[in-house]
Each structure stands twice: as structure tokens, then as C-alpha cells.
Amino acid sequence: MNRAIVATTLRQRFTSPMRVALLLFFSVPPLLGALFMPAAGLSLLGDSYGAALVFAAGMIGQDVSSGTLQLLLARPVRRSEYVLSRWLAVALATIAVVWTQIAIATLLLGARQAAPAARDVLALAGGDALLALGMAAVMALLSSLAPGLADLGLLLVANVTATALGAFAQFRHWVALARGAQEIGRFLKPEVSLAPMLQGGAVSWFEIVSWLSTVTLCLALAIAVTNRWELSYASS
Amino acid sequence: MTGIRIETLTRTYRAGQVRALDGVSLAIAPGEVFGIIGPNGAGKTTLLGCLLGFLRPDAGSITVDGHAPDDLAIRRVTGYLPERLTLDRWMSGAGFLAYHHALAGLAAASRARDVAAALERVGLDATAGARAIRRYSRGMLQRLGLAQALLGDPRYVFLDEPASGVDPAGVVLFRRLLNEARARGATVVLNSHQLDQVERVCDRVAFVSRGRVEAMETLAAGAAAARVLRVRAAGALPTREALALAAAGAGAELLEVASPLARFAVADDAAAARLVAALVAAGVPVAEAASEEGRLERLFLEGPAAPGGSA
Numbered sequence: 001m002n003r004a005i006v007a008t009t010l011r012q013r014f015t016s017p018m019r020v021a022l023l024l025f026f027s028v029p030p031l032l033g034a035l036f037m038p039a040a041g042l043s044l045l046g047d048s049y050g051a052a053l054v055f056a057a058g059m060i061g062q063d064v065s066s067g068t069l070q071l072l073l074a075r076p077v078r079r080s081e082y083v084l085s086r087w088l089a090v091a092l093a094t095i096a097v098v099w100t101q102i103a104i105a106t107l108l109l110g111a112r113q114a115a116p117a118a119r120d121v122l123a124l125a126g127g128d129a130l131l132a133l134g135m136a137a138v139m140a141l142l143s144s145l146a147p148g149l150a151d152l153g154l155l156l157v158a159n160v161t162a163t164a165l166g167a168f169a170q171f172r173h174w175v176a177l178a179r180g181a182q183e184i185g186r187f188l189k190p191e192v193s194l195a196p197m198l199q200g201g202a203v204s205w206f207e208i209v210s211w212l213s214t215v216t217l218c219l220a221l222a223i224a225v226t227n228r229w230e231l232s233y234a235s236s
Numbered sequence: 237m238t239g240i241r242i243e244t245l246t247r248t249y250r251a252g253q254v255r256a257l258d259g260v261s262l263a264i265a266p267g268e269v270f271g272i273i274g275p276n277g278a279g280k281t282t283l284l285g286c287l288l289g290f291l292r293p294d295a296g297s298i299t300v301d302g303h304a305p306d307d308l309a310i311r312r313v314t315g316y317l318p319e320r321l322t323l324d325r326w327m328s329g330a331g332f333l334a335y336h337h338a339l340a341g342l343a344a345a346s347r348a349r350d351v352a353a354a355l356e357r358v359g360l361d362a363t364a365g366a367r368a369i370r371r372y373s374r375g376m377l378q379r380l381g382l383a384q385a386l387l388g389d390p391r392y393v394f395l396d397e398p399a400s401g402v403d404p405a406g407v408v409l410f411r412r413l414l415n416e417a418r419a420r421g422a423t424v425v426l427n428s429h430q431l432d433q434v435e436r437v438c439d440r441v442a443f444v445s446r447g448r449v450e451a452m453e454t455l456a457a458g459a460a461a462a463r464v465l466r467v468r469a470a471g472a473l474p475t476r477e478a479l480a481l482a483a484a485g486a487g488a489e490l491l492e493v494a495s496p497l498a499r500f501a502v503a504d505d506a507a508a509a510r511l512v513a514a515l516v517a518a519g520v521p522v523a524e525a526a527s528e529e530g531r532l533e534r535l536f537l538e539g540p541a542a543p544g545g546s547a
């Protein structure tokens with residue numbers, strides 16, 4: 001992990017007008033909801049998927065196509081270090097935003113005499129953090145494979161394919177294929193729902209192991225891909 | 237420190253269709269300022285790409301101080317200025333240098349001071365340093381790029397067309413910075429089309445064409461070098477025969493007469509001095525006698541097969 005890359009990526013993400021505008025567009029309305037419809041509680045907030053995409057899009061591919069990577073990788077920085085630092089920074093940026101949103105919503109709900117249970121706040125915040133780390137890993141892989149913002153396109157294609165496969169499998173009653181499509185979907189959105197666990201229910205080891213393996217696999221593949229790159233002025 | 241060793245390096249693109257480097261062998265000594273010149277598409281940038289470990293050779297080998305070129309120990313002591321400079325446009329110039337200062341693993345304690353000094357070194361003031369890179373002019377970008385390459389006084393400096401887009405004052409400044417790098421013992425590899433600059437800063441120059449080193453020129457040896465002396469007379473020159481005779485008597489050779497100019501081939505400084513004395517003795521009103529520059533230009537235009545200007 002490289003502190004300079006993490007810090008600079010955070011600054012880059014939070015000073016990009018486009019990304020900040022998108023974030024405000026998606027995260028302010030739910031807060032207004034908390035203010036005016038307190039009965040709905042925290043459920044209005046959704047998860048960290050959108051924020052993760054806003055921060056993650058182009059996390060590696062844009063460095064490749066802009067050409068800034070040439071200078072960075074001429075420095076004593078391992079490519080794995082670069083990938084992991086970008087991943088962590090994107091995830092941290094997402095977590096910072098969604099946690100801020102949760103904190104504000106909790107305060108607003110409290111002011112409207114509808115304060116959520118601490119357990120629910122924790123479950124939401126924890127789940128959002130795990131999803132942010134997971135999505136950042138998925139996007140690190142996709143972004144290492146495609147230039148610019150094309151990682152978003154790859155994600156869309158993969159999701160559409162998984163959905164179509166799932167529908168087709170359901171229609172033909174092919175259980176194995178349906179199961180496979182579901183797994184792809186889980187891979188494309190690695191999350192762990194903490195609510196049942198915090199409410200004293202059983203710990204879903206399957207979800208935890210599946211999340212861990214997705215994150216590890218995505219990061220390992222992203223590192224393998226970047227290690228194979230050759231950099232020249234025509235690299236994009 | 238063993239310097240840079242390149243052995244029979246071959247590199248192709250597009251599954252072998254483009255042979256960008258074809259059996260290049262070079263040994264660059266520590267502390268040497270080495271120039272690479274050659275026509276567009278000759279393979280100069282590809283060679284730097286291999287030197288940095290960005291491109292994998294098809295065959296042959298490169299070592300820098302005995303290490304692989306992508307060894308982090310070598311990266312720590314290397315500064316690089318790419319041909320197509322794209323910097324992080326959203327950063328300020330000073331922020332960019334601070335970032336690279338950190339990436340290079342230089343001490344955080346001296347960061348602010350080093351960044352200010354680096355900006356000043358390339359003629360950018362604090363106001364320019366505070367401005368966003370996206371508002372930089374072409375030459376300012378190039379200056380910032382060079383400041384970045386020289387951060388921490390690296391032992392190896394690889395520059396691809398460093399002076400492109402830079403104003404004349406900048407060109408002079410860059411030359412001074414390269415001479416400073418040489419003075420502190422850095423090994424510099426420089427690609428450039430500005431032959432007069434190359435001629436003035438480099439110790440040795442390789443002429444690369446179609447992926448091969450076609451010629452090698454040593455420029456450093458001033459006093460001992462054979463060269464062409466251009467003589468301008470204040471009035472009319474004597475006959476060609478008289479000039480040739482005077483030259484032969486001084487151990488020089490008359491190459492060309494176009495009154496009031498004449499060109500002579502001389503072996504070294506002493507021969508040049510003898511020639512001037514002989515010309516004056518023969519009644520030539522010598523107004524000016526100067527070594528002809530442009531050795532590299534001739535190499536470029538006439539190719540290595542033609543006589544290189546020295547007799």
C-alpha cells in the first residue's frame with residue numbers, strides 16, 4: 001500500500017466536479033426523504049453501490065488512457081502496490097460519503113423523533129463498507145481490462161448477461177444454470193447483509209466467504225493483468 | 237556501478253511486423269551523457285521504453301548497474317521525462333512535484349523545500365507552481381516535466397525529447413541543467429532532434445536508423461579531435477593552389493574554397509594553430525577561423541557511410 005497514491009487518489013476523486021455533482025445528485029434526495037418522511041426510516045438510504053461506481057469508474061483505465069501511468073510506474077512503485085492503493089482509496093472515498101450520509105440521516109430522523117436503533121445504523125454502515133470494498137475490487141478488475149471509463153460498460157454487459165442467463169434458465173427450468181447466473185450476479189455485487197447477524201440471527205458464513213473470495217480474486221486478477229502490461233505511448 | 241549494458245536488443249511490434257529495434261548493443265559508462273539521434277520512427281523511444289523496463293525485449297538483454305531495468309532499486313535512482321508528456325491535469329504544478337517526490341521515496345521532511353527549489357530550477361515561479369497543470373502552456377509543461385525528472389538528483393536520467401516546445405531561454409536552461417547533472421556524476425541518456433544541443437551536451441552520440449546503431453560519434457574530445465576549420469578572409473582569398481600549398485605545409489588539407497570562405501580539414505588544435513599561422517604568412521587576411529559545427533547534422537543527412545566531416 002502506498003500512502004501517496006491513496007491520498008492523491010482521494011484528493012482526485014473529491015475534486016472531480018463530475019463525480020461530486022453525481023454524488024450530490026444521488027445522496028441528497030434520500031436525506032430530504034429522511035426529513036420529510038421520517039416514518040420510512042433508514043430504508044430510504046439505499047446502499048453504497050451507486051457511490052462506489054461514481055468513485056470507481058475509470059480507476060485504472062483512465063490512468064492508462066491519459067498516459068499518466070507512465071510517469072507513476074517509472075517510480076519505485078510495484079504495480080500491485082498501485083492497484084491495491086487505488087482500490088483502497090476508492091473504497092475509502094465511498095465509505096466516507098455513505099457514512100456521512102448515514103450520520104446526517106440518523107441526526108435528521110432523531111430530530112423528527114424517529115431515531116433508528118443503533119443496531120440498524122451499525123448494520124447499514126457495516127454492510128455499506130463491505131459493499132464499497134467489494135465493488136471497488138470488482139471495478140479494479142474491470143478497469144484494468146478496459147481503457148477510460150469502459151469499465152462501466154463492461155459491468156453493464158456482465159450484469160445484462162447474468163440477468164438474461166438467469167431468466168432463460170428459469171424459463172427452461174435449468175437449475176444449474178440459474179444457480180450459475182445467480183453466482184455471477186453475486187460476483188458483480190459482493191455484499192454481506194449484516195442485519196440478520198446483528199439481530200442475533202445466524203452468521204451467514206456462505207456470504208462472508210463468498211465476499212472474501214470475490215474481493216481476493218478480483219484484486220489478484222487485476223494485479224496479474226497490470227503486471228502483464230507493456231507501457232508505450234500507444235498503450236491505449 | 238557498471239553503467240548501462242545493452243546487448244543485441246531486438247524489439248518488434250505487431251507480432252513481428254514492425255522491427256523497432258534490431259540487434260542494438262551499447263555500453264554506456266557511469267557518468268556519461270549519451271545522446272541518441274536518428275530519423276522519426278528509428279526506434280529511439282522504443283529503446284528508452286526498454287531501458288525503463290516498460291517494454292519487454294523480444295531478444296537480447298539490458299542491465300542497469302547490473303540490475304534488471306525494472307528493479308525498484310534502479311527506479312529509486314532514475315528520473316524519466318517521456319516523449320508524450322501527460323501530467324495529472326487536475327493537480328497544481330507544485331502538488332504534482334510533491335506527489336512525485338513522495339512516489340520517489342524522498343524524505344517528507346524536505347518535501348516543501350525540494351519542490352520550491354525544483355520549480356525555481358526550471359524557471360517556474362511560485363505563482364505558476366500554484367496554478368493547475370491544465371492551465372500550463374506547452375513549454376511550461378515541459379519544464380515541469382523536467383523538474384519532475386530531476387527530483388532528488390537521480391543517478392540515471394532518461395530524457396525523451398526534453399526540449400520540445402521550450403523557448404530559447406529554456407533550451408539554454410535545460411542545457412545548463414544537463415551539465416549540472418553531468419557535474420554531479422549522473423548518467424544521462426537523451427533522445428533529441430535538436431542536433432546542436434546534442435552536440436553541445438553529449439559525450440557520445442549514437443545514430444540510430446531503422447532499429448540499428450549505424451554510427452557512434454565521440455564529441456567530448458575537443459582538443460584532440462580532427463575537425464573542419466572554416467576560415468573567413470577580410471578581403472579576397474589567394475588562388476586555390478596557393479591555399480592548398482599553405483595548408484599542406486601546415487599538415488592540413490584544403491577541402492573547399494568559396495571566397496572569402498575556405499574550409500580545411502585539421503587533425504587537432506595544434507594543426508589548426510599551424511594552419512592559421514601558415515595562412516597569415518602566405519598573406520591571407522584572416523578575419524575569422526572557427527571549428528565547423530554540425531557534425532551530427534552531416535551524419536544525419538549524409539548517413540554514416542559518407543565521410544563524417546573530419547579528414
Ligand SMILES: Nc1ncnc2c1ncn2[C@@H]1O[C@H](COP(=O)(O)OP(=O)(O)OP(=O)(O)O)[C@@H](O)[C@H]1O
Nearest residue numbers: 232234249250254256275276277278279280281282
Ligand atoms: N506501440 C506500438 N505499436 C506498434 N508500433 C509501434 C509502437 N510503438 C512504436 N512503434 C513503431 O516502432 C517504430 C519505432 O518507433 P519509436 O517511437 O521508437 O521511434 P522514434 O525513433 O522514437 O521516433 P520519433 O523520432 O518520431 O520520436 C516505428 O515504426 C513505430 O511506428
Ligand SMILES: [Mg+2]
Nearest residue numbers: 280281282319
Ligand atoms: Mg520518439
